[in-house]
Amino acid sequence: MTSAPNTYENILEIKDLQTSFFTKDLEVKAVDGVSFTIPKGKILGVVGESGSGKSITSLSILRLIEDPGKIVGGEIRFKGENLLDKTEAQMRKIRGNEISMIFQEPMTSLNPTFTVGQQISESYKIHQGLNKKQAKERSIEMLKLVGIPSPEKRVDQYPHELSGGMRQRVMIAMALACDPDLLIADEPTTALDVTIQAQILDLMKDLQERLGMGILLITHDLGVVAETCDYVAVMYAGKVVEFTDAKTLFKSPKHPYTVGLMKSIPPHDHDIEGDLSVIRGSVPSPAEMPKGCRFAPRCPFATDLCRENLPDLITDEEGNQIRCWIYSDEWNGDPEVDVHAETERTT
Amino acid sequence: MFKYIIRRIIQTIPVLIGVSILVFSMMHLVPGDPAQIMAGESAPKEQVENIRERLGLNDPLPVQYLSYIGDALQGDLGNSMRSGRDVTSEIGARFWVTVELAVYSTIVAVFIGLIAGVISATRKYSFADTSLMLIALFGLSMPNFWLGLMLIQWFAIGIDLPSWVPFISDTSWFKPSGWGSFQQVVLPVITLGTGSAAIIARMTRSSMLDVIGQDYIRTARAKGVKERIVVYQHALKNALIPVVTVVGLQFGGLLGGAVLTESVFAVNGMGKLIIDSIKARDFPVVQGTILVVALLFVIVNLIVDITYRYLNKRIDLD
Amino acid sequence: MQKQKELLKVTDLKQYFPIKGGILGRTVNHVKAVDGVSFTIYEGETLSIVGESGCGKSTTGRAILRLDEPTSGEVEFDGNNLLDYSKKEMNKVRKDMQIIFQDPYASINPRHTVRQILTEAMEIQNSVPKQERNDRVLELMQTVGLGPHQADRLPHEFSGGQRQRIGIARALSVDPQLIIADEAVSALDVSIQAQVINLLKKLQRDFKLTYLFISHDLGVVRHISDRIIVMYLGKIVEIADKKSLFNNQMHPYTKALLSAIPSTNTEVKRERIILKGDVPSPIDPPAGCRFHTRCPFATDLCRTEVPELRNGDGMTDGHMAACHYMEEIKNGEHQPTVV
Amino acid sequence: MSHSTEHIDNPRTAVKPPNPRFRNWNIVLRKLKKNKSAMIGGFLILFFILVALIGPYITPYAPQTQIMVNKLQPPSFEHWFGTDNFGRDIFSRIIHGTGLTLLVGFFSVLLGATVGVLFGIIAGYYGGRIDSIIMRLMDILLAFPGILLALAIVTVLGGSLVNVIIAVAISSIPVFARIVRGSTLSVKKLEYIDAMKALGASDARIIFKHIFPNITSPIIVQATLNIATAILSASGLSFLGLGAQPPTPEWGAMLSDGRNFLYNAPHVALFPGLAIVAVVLAFNMLGDGLRDAFDPKTKE
Numbered sequence A: 001m002t003s004a005p006n007t008y009e010n011i012l013e014i015k016d017l018q019t020s021f022f023t024k025d026l027e028v029k030a031v032d033g034v035s036f037t038i039p040k041g042k043i044l045g046v047v048g049e050s051g052s053g054k055s056i057t058s059l060s061i062l063r064l065i066e067d068p069g070k071i072v073g074g075e076i077r078f079k080g081e082n083l084l085d086k087t088e089a090q091m092r093k094i095r096g097n098e099i100s101m102i103f104q105e106p107m108t109s110l111n112p113t114f115t116v117g118q119q120i121s122e123s124y125k126i127h128q129g130l131n132k133k134q135a136k137e138r139s140i141e142m143l144k145l146v147g148i149p150s151p152e153k154r155v156d157q158y159p160h161e162l163s164g165g166m167r168q169r170v171m172i173a174m175a176l177a178c179d180p181d182l183l184i185a186d187e188p189t190t191a192l193d194v195t196i197q198a199q200i201l202d203l204m205k206d207l208q209e210r211l212g213m214g215i216l217l218i219t220h221d222l223g224v225v226a227e228t229c230d231y232v233a234v235m236y237a238g239k240v241v242e243f244t245d246a247k248t249l250f251k252s253p254k255h256p257y258t259v260g261l262m263k264s265i266p267p268h269d270h271d272i273e274g275d276l277s278v279i280r281g282s283v284p285s286p287a288e289m290p291k292g293c294r295f296a297p298r299c300p301f302a303t304d305l306c307r308e309n310l311p312d313l314i315t316d317e318e319g320n321q322i323r324c325w326i327y328s329d330e331w332n333g334d335p336e337v338d339v340h341a342e343t344e345r346t347t
Numbered sequence B: 001m002f003k004y005i006i007r008r009i010i011q012t013i014p015v016l017i018g019v020s021i022l023v024f025s026m027m028h029l030v031p032g033d034p035a036q037i038m039a040g041e042s043a044p045k046e047q048v049e050n051i052r053e054r055l056g057l058n059d060p061l062p063v064q065y066l067s068y069i070g071d072a073l074q075g076d077l078g079n080s081m082r083s084g085r086d087v088t089s090e091i092g093a094r095f096w097v098t099v100e101l102a103v104y105s106t107i108v109a110v111f112i113g114l115i116a117g118v119i120s121a122t123r124k125y126s127f128a129d130t131s132l133m134l135i136a137l138f139g140l141s142m143p144n145f146w147l148g149l150m151l152i153q154w155f156a157i158g159i160d161l162p163s164w165v166p167f168i169s170d171t172s173w174f175k176p177s178g179w180g181s182f183q184q185v186v187l188p189v190i191t192l193g194t195g196s197a198a199i200i201a202r203m204t205r206s207s208m209l210d211v212i213g214q215d216y217i218r219t220a221r222a223k224g225v226k227e228r229i230v231v232y233q234h235a236l237k238n239a240l241i242p243v244v245t246v247v248g249l250q251f252g253g254l255l256g257g258a259v260l261t262e263s264v265f266a267v268n269g270m271g272k273l274i275i276d277s278i279k280a281r282d283f284p285v286v287q288g289t290i291l292v293v294a295l296l297f298v299i300v301n302l303i304v305d306i307t308y309r310y311l312n313k314r315i316d317l318d
Numbered sequence C: 001m002q003k004q005k006e007l008l009k010v011t012d013l014k015q016y017f018p019i020k021g022g023i024l025g026r027t028v029n030h031v032k033a034v035d036g037v038s039f040t041i042y043e044g045e046t047l048s049i050v051g052e053s054g055c056g057k058s059t060t061g062r063a064i065l066r067l068d069e070p071t072s073g074e075v076e077f078d079g080n081n082l083l084d085y086s087k088k089e090m091n092k093v094r095k096d097m098q099i100i101f102q103d104p105y106a107s108i109n110p111r112h113t114v115r116q117i118l119t120e121a122m123e124i125q126n127s128v129p130k131q132e133r134n135d136r137v138l139e140l141m142q143t144v145g146l147g148p149h150q151a152d153r154l155p156h157e158f159s160g161g162q163r164q165r166i167g168i169a170r171a172l173s174v175d176p177q178l179i180i181a182d183e184a185v186s187a188l189d190v191s192i193q194a195q196v197i198n199l200l201k202k203l204q205r206d207f208k209l210t211y212l213f214i215s216h217d218l219g220v221v222r223h224i225s226d227r228i229i230v231m232y233l234g235k236i237v238e239i240a241d242k243k244s245l246f247n248n249q250m251h252p253y254t255k256a257l258l259s260a261i262p263s264t265n266t267e268v269k270r271e272r273i274i275l276k277g278d279v280p281s282p283i284d285p286p287a288g289c290r291f292h293t294r295c296p297f298a299t300d301l302c303r304t305e306v307p308e309l310r311n312g313d314g315m316t317d318g319h320m321a322a323c324h325y326m327e328e329i330k331n332g333e334h335q336p337t338v339v
Numbered sequence D: 001m002s003h004s005t006e007h008i009d010n011p012r013t014a015v016k017p018p019n020p021r022f023r024n025w026n027i028v029l030r031k032l033k034k035n036k037s038a039m040i041g042g043f044l045i046l047f048f049i050l051v052a053l054i055g056p057y058i059t060p061y062a063p064q065t066q067i068m069v070n071k072l073q074p075p076s077f078e079h080w081f082g083t084d085n086f087g088r089d090i091f092s093r094i095i096h097g098t099g100l101t102l103l104v105g106f107f108s109v110l111l112g113a114t115v116g117v118l119f120g121i122i123a124g125y126y127g128g129r130i131d132s133i134i135m136r137l138m139d140i141l142l143a144f145p146g147i148l149l150a151l152a153i154v155t156v157l158g159g160s161l162v163n164v165i166i167a168v169a170i171s172s173i174p175v176f177a178r179i180v181r182g183s184t185l186s187v188k189k190l191e192y193i194d195a196m197k198a199l200g201a202s203d204a205r206i207i208f209k210h211i212f213p214n215i216t217s218p219i220i221v222q223a224t225l226n227i228a229t230a231i232l233s234a235s236g237l238s239f240l241g242l243g244a245q246p247p248t249p250e251w252g253a254m255l256s257d258g259r260n261f262l263y264n265a266p267h268v269a270l271f272p273g274l275a276i277v278a279v280v281l282a283f284n285m286l287g288d289g290l291r292d293a294f295d296p297k298t299k300e
Helices: A054-061 A088-094 A116-128 A132-145 A164-176 A194-211 A222-228 A246-251 A256-264 A304-308 B002-029 B034-039 B045-055 B061-073 B087-122 B127-141 B144-157 B182-212 B215-222 B227-265 B270-279 B283-311 C057-064 C087-096 C114-125 C130-143 C160-172 C190-207 C218-224 C242-247 C252-260 C300-304 C326-330 D025-034 D036-058 D090-126 D128-142 D148-157 D161-188 D191-198 D203-214 D216-239 D251-261 D267-294
Strands: A010-023 A026-039 A043-047 A069-078 A099-102 A182-186 A214-219 A231-236 A239-245 C006-021 C026-042 C046-050 C072-077 C097-100 C178-182 C210-215 C227-232 C235-241
Touching: A010 A054, A010 A214, A026 A043, A026 A054, A026 A069, A026 A214, A026 A231, A043 A054, A043 A222, A054 A069, A054 A182, A054 A214, A099 A164, A116 A132, A116 A164, A132 A164, A164 A194, A194 A214, A194 A222, A194 C252, A214 A222, A222 A246, A231 A246, A231 A256, A239 A246, A239 A256, A256 C190, B002 B061, B002 B283, B002 D128, B002 D148, B034 B045, B087 B127, B087 B182, B087 B227, B087 B270, B087 B283, B127 B182, B127 D267, B144 B182, B144 B227, B144 D251, B144 D267, B182 B227, B215 B227, B227 B270, B227 B283, B227 D148, B227 D216, B270 B283, B270 D148, B283 D148, C006 C057, C006 C210, C026 C046, C026 C057, C026 C210, C026 C235, C046 C057, C046 C218, C057 C072, C057 C178, C057 C210, C087 C097, C097 C160, C097 D191, C114 C130, C114 C160, C130 C160, C160 C190, C190 C218, C210 C218, C227 C242, C227 C252, C235 C242, C235 C252, D025 D036, D025 D267, D036 D090, D036 D267, D090 D128, D090 D161, D090 D203, D090 D216, D090 D251, D090 D267, D128 D161, D148 D161, D148 D216, D161 D203, D161 D216, D191 D203, D203 D216, D216 D251, D216 D267, D251 D267
Parallel strands: A026 A239, A043 A214, A043 A231, A099 A182, A182 A214, C046 C210, C046 C227, C097 C178, C178 C210
Antiparallel strands: A010 A026, A010 A069, A231 A239, C006 C026, C006 C072, C227 C235
């Protein structure tokens, strides 16, 4: 389980992805050198706060970045082939067929003027050349698969006639229609209530086991990651700071940011005495990135080394990756530093 | 849906009552004695008295209003002071002339406006977009009576151009006045429709751009839908919904604009009737015609509202 | 705790929002957003209301402050029923009860500086003499962790967390006794959320504040509350002190809600209860127990009879739940009726 | 209907509020400066204002001077825009009419906007019965298409420039009332309005200090665009002979004179029309630019 993810056959390998947004005289690096891999049939969680670049990463994979954004560098290897080398026509054959995507807002992600059935059928028509009748039959099957009661009736309804949870099920049905190898889910449950979130996550896990696709799950909720994912990439300010398997991450997080993040969430299953730990300050804006490690200004362990130089992503013998000077040979601070020690508890 | 239609119809009743009160009070708000004004300043006393009697001006106002409405509901809008004929038959044939003018203009405006708007939106910031929107801005800023005069000057009278310039040098084929034949219809329709075409083009463009930025368009792209289909099926269908409302309002606006167009082209419609009657101080005709046009407008708006509601399924039905 | 002073007592509070419709646009039905809610807030405590969207938790908070006029019920503050007050009298007591909102962007006027925002609050209630207001502004800013040099800045120059601090300072500026925090930390990123939670706890200690804390996040609620109310579809299903609620929850909905929250603790394998279906519409809520449509233990009794909020066997003082079968479920006599 | 019930919890957040981001005048001006069309419009307006202020003192001919021997002369070096049927210099008349046109546009919008904003803000803030009554009244005014309402009002009041201003103002009231009501409703939903209520602020304070300053953008945009419409309507009324009376050098009225000479002297109708187009275009360009500049979605 803890062997190197790289030795698996990977459905997706991202290397040094860079996506920027351009204004007249400014380049904002929203994603700046992101690398991670998803082994076949596994679930990778990408976590980060707002502004970490996690959603831009997911849109970059399908090459759905719109102006003034642009992928400026890196590789996105899907089943071994670099998606950045594909033509737009080739990409269209992949989208919704081999890689599909579900979005955060089930209320706005479905076209209000088409029935649920029409929207699912479209995938079958585009990618499998089915006729209208066949496509509708398959759509009803998909609706049944995602647990929508009386699918024969629902297939002819419009999105506004469905609840938020139902719509997200429809989105999943649409995404899974062509049996994709990779599903990208961008905050699929953030807009939903916890009891509905539990239903949707349960459904996604169940379908993943049955259909065997890889999933890239983007979320800000560490709990969701812990319950669903095999691997986790933690993002901060456009970079992956820690990439490891989920069990290791939650047992012994290594990056001071990951540690701080976990400690600042009040748990619902046990009490903590006194104040919550906090990470001081706030996420830097992409236009004013710190020179060295991007977390240095907020990091309780930062030294001049951190403030001046950007650390590399270091891979340890277990294949876990971390972007922090503390774990490098160059570390010049306290050699016994314990990232799990008490952090700040200010207001 | 049926319930909604009934409710909307009932809701228009107070508006119609308000409109009728406003139109009715027109005559009474005129400073001075309406009977005297109608008869002319130097008219003999008994003639004024005669008019007053005929119009029931001696009754209390509410009684006058009720009898006016009562008559109007039966199709009796009083008699013209000028011709003595009843207002309803004065309006009669002219009604259809104006409606034809407005309908043709609307059709032309929708056709041109939609095409221009979609081209602009799909090629945002291109040369085509910039020029189309510039033309639209001009169309919006032109007084239609001036456009009408210029069209007459160029296409019905003709300008002195060297004879080797084809077509334009012999443009007197179009007729500068009247209504009925194709030669007579084209210029007024262009005159009246230009402003609306501009508004519809601008509205279509902004509505398209708005829709293109929606989440569900991204969903369609993520499904692998071709860009052409994304634009012409997924986006256009949603973008047209607000355009419907604008088209409806434009039709009403054109009924008003017809006053000027008809005046320029001497088209014998309701607009020209209003102007002629205002100048002749023929108040019953003015009142009657304005009432009819307002009624028509209210009905058109009602139809547009219902269509909008039907198209926009996101609004809950009842 | 039971002997503490009752600061606010809510009795049978109802908030129905009319639905216009029919041919003449009359009120044809009501959204029963809050339907007969009673509870007491004791001085100095933090009472939380949790529940999913549509349960009526925010509406309850707004009704107490009469931001929406409640349909019926009583809200006693210091022994007087606020709902009997005229608008003028009500505006006077507003000094004692303030509210902090969810959205740090929408909750402060974008064109007023921090100084203007805070001064205006003091001006409205005349809580601080004119010449002292300036000092008080700076003092308040310091209290919530903002620097005096930021006093003349406009909201757009602040981050979300800082704006939330401005909102808190505004609430504090009139020296209230009770603060209603309506999802006050929900819109913030976790690292910022922790800062604001710590601030709220500190303020409570320093100024002896009483909180009514409305949230959907049970982790936050567990950290900040003394007692907790769980609401479902306009009604209270369970009310208890923190310890009883998290260790000995009695209502099947509370259990399901707690089990549905994803946990970062991967060591312990938990049993999850996944509720079926959606929350029904509050326009025509289900008869009997409102939770019966999704409850795994529901019987015919649940479908017809409304369960009372009661203190059952084996429950601590002040712990009440509204379930016909809570004791039987607890000791295993009543098994799930649907699988 | 199986609609979700999310909005019930807090009915005020059901509709997405407008972006409460502060409207920074610096940003608006910067955006405006980069908008070529808006800048051209703005400079054109300044130019016309200048013409209106000093033009009458430097025109080559008095606008009313009739020299019958010079009648209907085509544009020439002495008469740039030619002469009309009374031998008056059209160029001079247009310059003298500039101020008139601007004043009519400005005052009718000022009048219409003041009343409309008041109605709209009251209807939007108080809602309920007051809202219904005001908006039904607006519906009645809106039931008269285009310039027909202005026409009816001028019929009653009699044809004169002042009456044209009043008529055009009245017909623009409902436009402002609707826009302001909509903006008021969305600002009213913002939490800071609730915060003010929770502090015990009076209605007047909330309306004037917290709502009105936050809805000025749409009012400014609409007012600018409405000046364009008002000028068109007013010149239309004059064209019909129901506005400014001869010999006032009003552009619409001058155009009306020109229609009789389309055969032999088309310039009489051409130039006043071009003048109207230029002014209206300028206000439309500026209005469009302001709308974009105020919109937080458009980037700098």
